[in-house]
Amino acid sequence: MSIAAPFLAFLLIGAIAAYHRLRLPVWAALTVTALLACWLLGANATATIVATAIVAVIAVPLLLPQIRLPYITAPLLKFYTKILPPLSETERVALEAGTVGFEGELFSGKPDWNVLLSQPKPTLTAEEQAFVDGPTEALCRMIDDWEINHVHADLQPELWDFIKKNRFFGMIVPKEYGGLGFSALANHKVIQKLASISSVVSSTVGVPNSLGPAELLMHYGTQEQKDHYLPRLADGREVPCFGLTGPWAGSDATSIPDFGIVAMGDWNGARVVGVKLTFDKRYITLAPVATLIGLAFRMYDPDGLIGDKRDIGITLALLPADTAGVEIGRRHFPLNSTFQNGPIRGHEVFIPLSQLIGGEAFAGKGWQMLVECLSIGRSITLPSTASGGAKMAAIVTGAYARIRKQFGLSIGRFEGVEEALARIGGNAYTISALAEASAAAVARGELPAVPSTISKYHCTELGRQVCQDAMDIHGGKGIILGPKNYLGRAWQASPIAITVEGANIMTRSLMIFGQGAILCHPWVLKEMKAATLADEGERLREFDKNLFGHIGFAISNAVRSWWFGLSNARFGAAPGDAYTRRFYRKLNRYSAVLALMADTSMLLLGGKLKFKESLSGRLGDVLSNLYIASAVLKRYEDEGRPVSDQPLLAWSFHDAINKTETALSTALRNFPIRPVGWLLWALVFPLGRRAQAPSDRLGHKVASLLMSPNEARDRLAFGVFTTPCANNPAGRINSYLQKVILAEPVERKFLKAMKSKDIEALSFPAQLDEGVREGWISADERQQLQELREMTIDAISVDDFDPEELRSAGYRREQYEDRAAA
Template sequence: MSIAAPILAFLLIGGFAAYHRLRLATWAALLAAALVACWLLGAHRPTVAVIGILSALVAVPLLIPAIRKPLVVAPLLNVFRRILPPLSQTERIALETGSVGFEGELFTGDPDWQMLLDYPKPQLTAEEQAFLDGPTEELCRMIDDWAITHVHADLPPELWDFIKKNRFFGMIIPKQYGGLGFSALAHHKVIQKIASVSSVVSSTVGVPNSLGPGELLNHYGTQEQKDYYLPRLASGQEVPCFGLTGPFAGSDATSIPDFGIVCKGEWNGANVLGVKLTFDKRYITLAPVATLIGLAFRMYDPDGLIGDTQDIGITLALLPRDTDGVEIGRRHFPLNSPFQNGPIRGRDVFIPLSQLIGGAEMAGKGWNMLNECLAVGRSITLPSTASGGAKIGARVTGAYARIRKQFGLSIGRFEGVEEALARIGGKAYTISALSQATAAAVDRGDVPSVPSAIAKYHCTSMGREVVSDVMDVIGGKGIILGPRNFAGRNWQAAPISITVEGANIMTRSLLIFGQGAILCHPWVMKEMKAAQDPDRKAGLEAFDESLAGHVRFGISNAFRSFWFGITGSKIGGAPGDDYTRPFFRKLDRYAANLALMADVSMLLLGGKLKFKESLSGRLGDVLSHLYMASAVLKRHHDEGAPEADKPLLAWSMYNSFHVIETALSDALRNFPIRPVGWALWLLVFPLGRRAEAPGDRLNHRVASLLMAPNEARDRLGAGVFLTPCANNPGGRIDSYLAKAVHAEPVERKFLKALKTKGIEALEFPAQLDEAVAEGVITAEERKLLEELREITLETITVDDFDSHELRAASYYDQPKPGTREAA
């Protein structure tokens, strides 16, 4: 045997051990056996000896605890303690709340895809489906979005009454307290359907069911608070709001200046121990009509009335609207989407300790409480709203692009429009899968901190991109507001979702990867806890175990990144069928890339990483698209892998692959330590970048799905309000598609006759008369063309108004603040 044999054995066994993350002892045993075999079979013995000695010098000290712990692990632990980044209170609490689901698998670099596919398929109960088909459908039929947004700037009284009577505000409240007790999936489906017809109504229904008194009381309230308030909230007797954001505290909620001082005061005629509050909040949804206010404030006890701690911390309380000193301000006007939103203020407002959510025992634990409820709220309301808007946009815009013709062709046949339609369809498919996946995670009992941030950021961002493309396709139909416009209000409202529940820029650059890198990493959190363990011996033992796992983890992800890169992700086990298996393999590669990049970034940058927001944002994009692609594959699997949906699946996957490789490339090119970036490039992209954005042929296939009746189109639009009633212009246009497609062969024959048969009439009815008279079309075909002309006109017609109908008379008829008339 040649000199190459022991070297090859060393490399193959090392690669095998790295790929499969074998323990050091297992690697050493396999290598020893291979070297013995090489020796006995006559390989170049000096080479065998050199490899054996060098390997033993590395392995033996590491395999003997008495040597490893004092000489290797303890010094590394001391270094780790020094470089461990300091955590703010906000960051610490965020890491202590929430749970880790499948996103944790993505951070391992070797996801267990069977675990994902084995999750139960999300399904509604019969009761939940009946509510969706009954009261929710009826509510959607009652909604006149133009009247709400332009005429009344509010829901009409009958709509408020219907919402309260049918307990839409009590979807998350358990049945024992008079609520509906629905699953997160049902909550998602209801908000999605309402949002497809009116974002104002979906916001009105969504807020009481997300972050607010109802959810907080359900999780943390005392039994007395639950018994009193939850039935009133469920029935709509109380309308809730929650005051968190203020002028000087937006995303950094832990720095809120609103405060409460523990003192004695009068409440219901008795002198009791309580809190005197001073607060100034803004952007509070439902505040102008709320009867029950949830409030976040910092609580102080300077006189030691309830303990030894003066700064107790962020605390949550309940304030009835009629509490002395509470001031409900005038309304904000959010971008022509006039859901009830406004400021609330108060000075020296006294409440007893019994009004603290959870009672005095929960004082100072408000940020923990909010973090868990924020995660659930982000998982449902905003992603579901984006899903409803994207789905209705895809269905209706596809129909519009088929019906609307220019230059003798449906506008959807032009390649430029096809590109926009493909983005609309592909992103709607992705948003729908992602929003359903996060709802399913909540139903499994998770508090999905990282997935909720991913869903909030990407659903709302993609939702804005979808409506932007919708506006481009429908042109003048979209920019002229009125009862016939199905997209204009969604276009105006898109930035609202981008802004609320944490600004999207900060969610991307700080939260997704910043939280995920620690919370989801299989070893970092364990190492941090070991480093902070006051018992030095126990900490060393825990760190020793975690460090060994982390080293295997890092070596494995470096090898797997290189291996998948040089093989094009074409080798390796993966679930799925022949069509989806390559997608799973690609995701295996990118998961290994993410894990490698995360490890190197945290190791070399330490605490500075959280200030490298561009790097963090790009790695967050990788994690996000891994999670989104996983959700899309899960959806496709749960729906029985329908053949007709493959173009939508493929568009979503190729788009995610392209974004992932772009983000990795940008991260490596801009890595703060340039030589490290170059070295990582060789591991991540050994043969260069390969992923490309969806191509023209795929765009054509997706666009075609949107423009013709088919089962894939039906699945894509499932769950939105498409009933073609008087107040639903989008539903009417969607209902015309089948008729338009049916009439197209006759239309083509008629248009050809206009050019070749010498039809002289100039007006449409007269042209039809001549065509029938000359035998070009039959009387039945004439009816088809007349109906086609009617539905086309209805599809493209926009509204017009008298000038006084557009004037906000009440505003102009009143003196303005600061003017002489007002004074």
């Protein structure tokens, strides 16, 4: 046998052991057995002895703890504690606040797909579904978005009354406090449906059921606070808002300058210990109409009235809006949208300690409270709003593209429009799956810190892309505002969702990977905790266990990344059916690559990684798109693997994988340590990049699904307000699709006759009459074409106004007063 045989056996057994993550003793035994076989089969003796010696040098010190602990682990622990970046209290709280779900499997390099696929299909209870079909549907029928935005600049009184009477503000409040006690999934479904007709109404309903007084009281409030406020919040007697953001603290909520000084003061006729609050908040949704304010501030006790700690920390309080000194009621005007949003200010506003959420015991714990509840709110309101808008845009734009004709052809048949339609359909499918996945996680009792940021960021970004493509297809129909316009408001409002609950730029570059790399990694957080244990012996043992687990993990991911790249992930165990198994294998590949890139980046860059925001953002894109691809696969499985959904699934999946490879290649080409980037490229892309964006052929299938009635289109439309009533022009257009398609053969026959015959009539009704007289069409077909014309006019027409109608009410009043004075 060749002199190379023992070394080849050594490498092959090592690669197999790493790929399957076999334990070190198993690797050593298999390798020794293989080398013995090589020797017996006549391999070069010297080469066999050298290979065996290498095995011994590696295995013996690692397998014997009396050698490994003092001579290997202890020096490494000493080095690790020196390079370990210090965690601020803010970062520590953020890391400990959330729970880890399936996203942890994506960091494992070898996902256990049963963790995902065994999750129950998200379903509503009968009571929750009845609420969506009943009061939510009724509320949608009442909404006139034009009246809200251009006439009243607010919800009409009857809408406010209906919302309060039916306890829309109390969806998350438990039934024992007078609320509806709904799950996060039901909350998602209600917001999604409302958003499909009015983002103003969905925001109004969403905020009280998101981060705010009710959520915080349910988790941290004293029993007295719960008993008093929760029933009032549930039935609308109290309208809540939450003041967090200010001029000097936007995404960096921990640096809020608003403060409260512990002092004596008067409250309800008694002299009590309390806090004098000075604050300046802005961008606060529902503030202009709020009666109860949740407030975040930094609390100080300079006189030691409640303890010996001067800087107590971020604290949360409940502040009645009519408290003396509170300035509230003025409004911001967010991008021509009239949802209630405005500033709150106050100077030395006194409240007793009993108004602190959770009472005095929770003073200084505000950041922890916020972080734990932010992940819940961020998982629901904005993703659900994006889902409702995207789903509605997809089905209505598909119908519009079939109805609207240019050059005698539906505009959806033009390849340029078809390309945009495909993006709309694929992205709407993605947003819907992602929004439901995050809501389902909360409904299962999780605190999805990382998935909530992924969902918020990508749902809002993809929602903006859907809206842009829909606007491009609609053209003038989307530009001209008026009661018939169902897109213009969404386009104007799309940047709002991008900036709130954490600006998207910061979310991508700092939060997704920065938090995920530590919280979701199977070893990093364990190593960090082990290195800080007080007992020296326990610290060494725990660090040893986690360190060498991490080393084996890293070697395994390097091997798996290279093998999957070489084989294009065509082999390996994977769930799914014959259609989707290849998708799961690709995710196995990129999970290993993500883990490899995360380990390499954290090892070589250490604490500097948090400042490498471009690299962090790109690795966050990898994690996000793997999570998105997993979410759409779970949706497909939950729906029973419908064949008609396969174009939507495939478009969404290939788009996510193409974005994954783009992010990886960009990260590697710009890796701060260039030789390491080259080496990683050889492991990750040994045969170069292979992923491609969804093909034109696949895009054609997706666009076709949107432009004709079918089961896949119905599933995509499920949960949005499609009722074809007077206040829902989008729903009317969608309802025309079936009739338009049935009339198309008659229309083609009539147009052919017009071209080949000498028709004298010029107006359309007269042409129809002449067609009936000449026998080109029947009387029934004439009626069908007349209805087609009426539906087309309703679909494509836009509004116009008397110039005076467009002047502001204030301007008109001034003109009237000037004329009266003259």
